[in-house]
Amino acid sequence: MKERIEDIRKQLTAKGFKLTTQREATVKVLLENEENHLTTEEIYMIVKSIVPEVGIATVYRTLELLKELRVVEKVNFGDGIARFDLRNKDQPHFHHHIICTECGAVQEILEDWLLPLEIRVEREFGFTVTDHRLDFQGICHSCKANHISETCKSVS
Structure with a gap:
């Protein structure tokens, strides 16, 4: 620190x-x-x-x-x-996030997956990317498991 x-x-x-x-x-x-x-x-x-x-x-x-x-x-x-x-500190771009729309849990993705896309944007549009932000929204593993478990209980 x-x-x-x-x-x-x-x-x-x-x-x-x-x-x-x-x-x-x-x-x-x-x-x-x-x-x-x-x-x-x-x-x-x-x-x-x-x-x-x-x-x-x-x-x-x-x-x-x-x-x-x-x-x-x-x-x-x-x-x-x-x-x-x-x-x-050591990455030129902001990291990505996975956000659960059910429980609100947020998980960080520290690897920069968008570098190939940035190169393509620069090549095809002449646009220099200085930063980017990517958030994936969906349902996390725990919430999916809870939905499956609740569905099974209601069927029983």
Whole structure:
């Protein structure tokens, strides 16, 4: 985690910003909850427990700054709620997601499956892709198993 925080500090400094106590607490919360895709309010509540004097506006501004620096992405998994997801440091593109429309479970796909498509887009349209986002929506294995089990019970 220290290495990731130092990388983010360098990104901020390169753009003329400092890694203040509030910003560092926000970054730590994101790193510690990387799989959870937290909302601004959830991030704020955790940061506030670490830095009691922080205001929600500071957390909002920090998240927007981190988004501008491409440290995080603001994502919406179809529930109308904006969440924040850390970008992978060593990958030029944002990672993909599998989203269950039944239970809301989200799983990340870290491998970049779209590079061949990007090359084709550039070749055929002369368009340079700078980033992409891919979300698969459907029904996860657990929900499918529950549907099958419920169907079997209702038939019995």
